[in-house]
Amino acid sequence: MTDALVCRSVSVDYGDVRAVAALDLDVAAGETVALLGPSGSGKSTLLYAVAGFVDIAEGDIELCGEVVATPRGATPPEKRPIGLVFQNYALWPHLTAEQTVAYPLQRAGSGKREALAEARDLLGLLGIGNLADRKPAELSGGQQQRVGLARAMARPARLYLLDEPTAHLDASARTAVQERIAHRRREAGAAAVYSTHDSAEALAIADRVAIMRAGSVLQVDTPQAVYERPIDLWAARLTGPAAIVDVEVVARSEGTLEVALDGTRVTAETDDAAAGGRVQMLVRPEWVTLGGDLGGVVRDVWFRGPYTDYTIEITGGTLETRVAGPPVARRGERVACTVSRGWVSAG
Numbered sequence: 001m002t003d004a005l006v007c008r009s010v011s012v013d014y015g016d017v018r019a020v021a022a023l024d025l026d027v028a029a030g031e032t033v034a035l036l037g038p039s040g041s042g043k044s045t046l047l048y049a050v051a052g053f054v055d056i057a058e059g060d061i062e063l064c065g066e067v068v069a070t071p072r073g074a075t076p077p078e079k080r081p082i083g084l085v086f087q088n089y090a091l092w093p094h095l096t097a098e099q100t101v102a103y104p105l106q107r108a109g110s111g112k113r114e115a116l117a118e119a120r121d122l123l124g125l126l127g128i129g130n131l132a133d134r135k136p137a138e139l140s141g142g143q144q145q146r147v148g149l150a151r152a153m154a155r156p157a158r159l160y161l162l163d164e165p166t167a168h169l170d171a172s173a174r175t176a177v178q179e180r181i182a183h184r185r186r187e188a189g190a191a192a193v194y195s196t197h198d199s200a201e202a203l204a205i206a207d208r209v210a211i212m213r214a215g216s217v218l219q220v221d222t223p224q225a226v227y228e229r230p231i232d233l234w235a236a237r238l239t240g241p242a243a244i245v246d247v248e249v250v251a252r253s254e255g256t257l258e259v260a261l262d263g264t265r266v267t268a269e270t271d272d273a274a275a276g277g278r279v280q281m282l283v284r285p286e287w288v289t290l291g292g293d294l295g296g297v298v299r300d301v302w303f304r305g306p307y308t309d310y311t312i313e314i315t316g317g318t319l320e321t322r323v324a325g326p327p328v329a330r331r332g333e334r335v336a337c338t339v340s341r342g343w344v345s346a347g
Contacts, residue, residue: 001029002065004159004191005050009059012045012215019045021215022058027159029064032185032192033220034202036238037212043195044086045215047161050193051084052077064158083157083190085149085165091136097123097147098132104155122150125180127173141168146177153184160185160192166201178205199239203227211235228284229269232347236282243283245317247342249276257344262315264294268342281342285309288321290328292338298329312337 005027012020020042027033035043048054050061052074061069063082068075091100101119106112123129126146136144145168152160165181166174182205185192196202202209203223211219211226219231230236233244247259247266257268257275268281290310296319300311308327312319312335319337329335 003027003062004029004031004064005193006062007046007050007059008062010046010049010056010061011058012042012049012054013057014045018057019215020049023215023217025210025217025220027191027193029158030186030189030191031207032182032194032205034206034209035193035195035212036197036199036202036209036226038197038238041212042215043197043212044163046212047086047163047193047195050159051082051161052080081158083152083155083160085152085161086163091144091147091151093136096133096135097128097139097150100147101150101154104151108156119150119154122154122184123147125184126150126177127180142170142173145169149177149181153181153188157188157190160190162192162194164195164197174201175204181205203239209239211238229271229343230282230345230347232345233280233282235347236343236345241285241320243285243288243317243319244280245283245314245319245342246278247281247316247344248278252276259342259344261339262294264292264339266339266342268344270344270346272344272346275344275346279344281344283319283339283342285320285322287339287341288312288319289338289340290321290323290335292336294337294339296335296337298331298333298335301327301329301331303327310335 003026007023007025010023037043049056056069060067063080068080098119101122102115105115105118120132123132128143128146149165166177169177194205206223208220209223209226210217219226219235227239230239236242247261249257250260251258257270259266259268296312296314298310299313302309307322307324310321
């Protein structure tokens with residue numbers, strides 16, 4: 001099956017600044033790829049290039065088997081098989097939410113009554129069906145964002161480009177909207193490229209995550225792989241809570257290390273064929289439990305409701321762990337803990 005998107009050595013310049021540099025990325029038909037990176041990493045610029053709103057300086061972009069952009073020319077945005085949700089919703093001020101969402105349906109050939117009915121269904125799917133008759137000035141930022149999402153989902157598309165689509169939603173609404181976007185995309189059989197700086201969002205919605213830094217893709221892999229086996233320490237901190245501790249390698253076999261952490265032995269996975277001596281090991285909070293042979297001092301306690309987060313200082317660094325229920329240890333208290341696993345990256 002033809003890929004929904006192929007970027008080959010794509011570079012984008014803003015004046016003298018190279019915002020995207022020799023980037024390669026493919027998105028299979030029906031696949032969701034999340035672009036995860038901080039502000040300025042090139043996520044939005046890449047989406048603008050795929051959409052046709054900015055020219056590329058090098059490389060080429062292919063949509064559904066057709067080359068749509070090269071440095072010599074490009075297919076206009078309106079002729080690309082894409083649905084768009086950008087941070088600027090660009091809602092028409094004179095149209096109601098219902099009319100806004102119905103517009104792309106009518107452009108695609110639906111009759112007015114049919115288009116308006118489907119528009120109401122889409123607005124209802126996103127939890128704002130009761131606001132169908134309101135214009136943008138009568139909507140909050142989060143409500144406007146949902147109208148923009150509904151408009152993008154209304155257009156028949158092979159690929160959806162979503163730039164921070166839940167950025168202006170509160171936490172309680174964000175998960176519900178993410179699930180509704182995923183459900184609608186699966187119904188349509190479309191692919192999606194989803195830009196976000198929120199690691200939890202990227203890991204939850206994507207089939208694969210592309211970690212971006214300084215205009216380049218640093219790592220592309222499954223959510224589990226980029227979380228458990230990040231390419232370097234920078235990516236580790238980007239993808240979630242990460243403790244980095246100093247350890248001594250005492251034995252090795254292919255793909256694993258046995259390390260000493262303050263006198264206790266821990267098995268760590270690794271992609272570093274040359275790892276030896278003292279190295280830095282990544283430890284995620286869920287790889288640490290209270291109780292065991294490793295001693296430490298509680299430096300911070302954060303009660304979160306269903307669980308409590310602890311920061312524990314040990315010889316060699318600081319660990320984090322999350323335990324269900326209210327606090328069972330206080331700041332300054334000595335505790336014992338166990339590290340079940342670790343990750344040592346060549347990066």
